[in-house]
Amino acid sequence: MPHQPQPQQQQTTATVHDLRARCSACSMHQLCLPMGLNELDMAKLDQIIGRRRKVPRDAHLYRVGDPFTNLYAIRLGHFKTHQINPSGDQQITGFQMAGELLGMDAISTDRHHCNAIALEDSEVCEIPFARLEALFAEMPTLLHHFHRMMSQEITREQSVMLLLGNMRAEQRFAAFLTNLSARYSVRGYSSTSFQLRMTREEIGNYLGLTIESISRLLSKFKKQGWIKVNNRELELLDPATLKAVAQGTQSCA
Amino acid sequence: MPHQPQPQQQQTTATVHDLRARCSACSMHQLCLPMGLNELDMAKLDQIIGRRRKVPRDAHLYRVGDPFTNLYAIRLGHFKTHQINPSGDQQITGFQMAGELLGMDAISTDRHHCNAIALEDSEVCEIPFARLEALFAEMPTLLHHFHRMMSQEITREQSVMLLLGNMRAEQRFAAFLTNLSARYSVRGYSSTSFQLRMTREEIGNYLGLTIESISRLLSKFKKQGWIKVNNRELELLDPATLKAVAQGTQSCA
DNA sequence: CGCACTCTTGAAATCTCTCAAAGACGGTGG
DNA sequence: CCACCGTCTTTGAGAGATTTCAAGAGTGCG
Structure with a gap:
């Protein structure tokens, strides 16, 4: 069983840049949350998207127990998410790349359940979840796609379960x-x-x-x-x- | 690695009873989808909830590849969900009990990704997903709780990954x-x-x-x-x- | 150039699986 | 009511896959 307490990477904390993101201008918009939105809707989404944030290699994007306010869309780079159990063993639950969403597991309790760490210098868009949920009321297309993304995450994890349990x-x-x-x-x-x-x-x-x-x-x-x-x-x-x-x-x- | 092709249970198919479900009258409503709704909202939800459906022991509630139209809330009984990989091995991805929601993994592709089978004589409420999503526009509380439930499923699966990968x-x-x-x-x-x-x-x-x-x-x-x-x-x-x-x-x- | 870290490789140890047989249990029919 | 059958479960012994432990090689950075 792999479970080194994993040494001292991750001292740094992500830097915040006050650049406003623009989904329409982002190369990932066909894979990411705004997938399938028309110009108008995408503009609305742009308005609630928060800062663009650089996360240097080995820095945490968030940690277990952090209060949940944002989802994060990866613009650039790679992340890993991992869980830690009471005896200190860790299990990496996924490697995420550009266009993927981070933080969906935190919705259930308003606290993050895992740590997210950049595997290389990366960049994410902050998506304030409360505002996103408010937006859903007027943008069914966005809502539906969001559900697809959550569902896809469930499916992905099921594949990993198959992998870990059977292969x-x-x-x-x-x-x-x-x-x-x-x-x-x-x-x-x-x-x-x-x-x-x-x-x-x-x-x-x-x-x-x-x-x-x-x-x-x-x-x-x-x-x-x-x-x-x-x-x-x-x-x-x-x-x-x-x-x-x-x-x-x-x-x- | 456990992978018997698992013999011939599951011939039967679930029977459909045309009883309309009533969340407010259901003993599970504090755990299930309507959690936290007021009387009025619960009545609205009641209106879209479809039939109550009995699923005899060993019967499929749905199968891999079935088109997705409903989520199912378990009223009574227990289910298992399992995946099957190309070489025929199966992996049970969860055991579900009353108050839990089945089918969320199907949203991403509009097809079910796993099989759901009753472990005993059980009963579920059909929840037409399209109607549910439409209802979200006017019921933010319901929407938020739905997100919590999906998120919880993600979290649950992450725990299983920890279990399978580390223990x-x-x-x-x-x-x-x-x-x-x-x-x-x-x-x-x-x-x-x-x-x-x-x-x-x-x-x-x-x-x-x-x-x-x-x-x-x-x-x-x-x-x-x-x-x-x-x-x-x-x-x-x-x-x-x-x-x-x-x-x-x-x-x- | 040397240190710290990561990676590779080997040999022994260990956990879990596989194979095999026997023991329970529940349902069926006489 | 009992015997029988199929299915599920228990238990043992040996096999196998992966881990553990240990050492050495490679790489990148200061």
């Missing part, structure tokens, strides 16, 4: 790579060549494996000719096979 | 029992004495363990004097210790 190490890791690949693809980046923004340890923690297992898996996949690795630089040489491995259809000797 | 068998099982206990308590039932509605196999599947492991765990806990078991009848003799085990603070020799 062997090899399968989990292939599923992880395949998932990253698909998400980069949607964002217009290469689906076969990208940088891992997280450490081996973070991958292992997320997948319920140890750092050593991840390292071995990486070596094994490399030896099979399925991937090419150089530190964090990753290339998927055989995405089809990886997908098959993820689905349990195939496995290596 | 040993003993800890998982103690956490499972503790969780059931708390949920029965909230519903006004005994927190220390209740019936398991699911088979050992289902528990194992949910917790990422085999049926044999669950059986051994049950025996071990019994030997420790923490619980008393008789088939599905369960009594928690030492809830405090069980909680400690769940948190990883304690463990048995």
Whole structure:
């Protein structure tokens, strides 16, 4: 079980820049909250969106127990969210990238239930949730899309449960790579060549494996000719096979 | 890894009774969707709530791929939801009881992503989602509580991720029992004495363990004097210790 | 150039699974 | 009312996957 108390990263706190965000001008608006809105509605949404906020690498966007006031839309960069249980073990519950929403788990109790940390220098848009909810009354399209996003998060987590509950190490890791690949693809980046923004340890923690297992898996996949690795630089040489491995259809000797 | 293709239960399909539900008259209304609504708002909600529907034991409430039109509030009984991956393995993603909402994962794609099956003869209220969403425009309290419920589901799933990713068998099982206990308590039932509605196999599947492991765990806990078991009848003799085990603070020799 | 950190690799230990058999339980039919 | 059957459960022994422990190699930064 991976559970190092994870040392002293995260001293810094996110800096606040008073730049007003403009959804219409944002490259993510087709993936993000304003998806499918017309010009007029997007302008209304723009009006309630708060500051744009830079979050340096390793800084917390929010911490467990922080009062909940904003959701955050990632404009740029990558985050991880993790939970900590009473005995201090942590479990990374997700890696988020541009266009994804952070903080939805906090609505239920008005306090954040996990920590969100930037994996690299990043930028988010603050979305004051009370104002957003008020806006829903006059913007059914926005409301519906918001529900879709929450629902998608539920679905995503169910997939992770399937992964953690049912899959062997090899399968989990292939599923992880395949998932990253698909998400980069949607964002217009290469689906076969990208940088891992997280450490081996973070991958292992997320997948319920140890750092050593991840390292071995990486070596094994490399030896099979399925991937090419150089530190964090990753290339998927055989995405089809990886997908098959993820689905349990195939496995290596 | 537990993954029997799970045999032929579930032939039957849920029967539809044309009884109109009345939230105000329902014993679950303090836990369920109408929580916190005033009389007037509750009456409005009543008007859109669809039929009350009986779901016999082992019957599907919905299946993967079914078009999404309704959420379901459980009035009575217990359900399980499970996912099936391409290679046919299944993972139970949750056990739901009265007052809980089913189907929220379907909003994102307008299709159900999992199967929902009654663990005993049960009863649900159909909630046509389109009508519900329309109602939100005029009932901010309802909307907010709905968001809380979705958020709570996200939080719940994150806890399961922590469980599956970080905990040993003993800890998982103690956490499972503790969780059931708390949920029965909230519903006004005994927190220390209740019936398991699911088979050992289902528990194992949910917790990422085999049926044999669950059986051994049950025996071990019994030997420790923490619980008393008789088939599905369960009594928690030492809830405090069980909680400690769940948190990883304690463990048995 | 050296330190701190991350990553890789090997060998042994451990947990949980798999396989196997026997024991309960509940329902059915004689 | 009892015997029988299928299903679920319990328990044991051995196997296997992943972890743990340990050491060494690589990388980046000051």
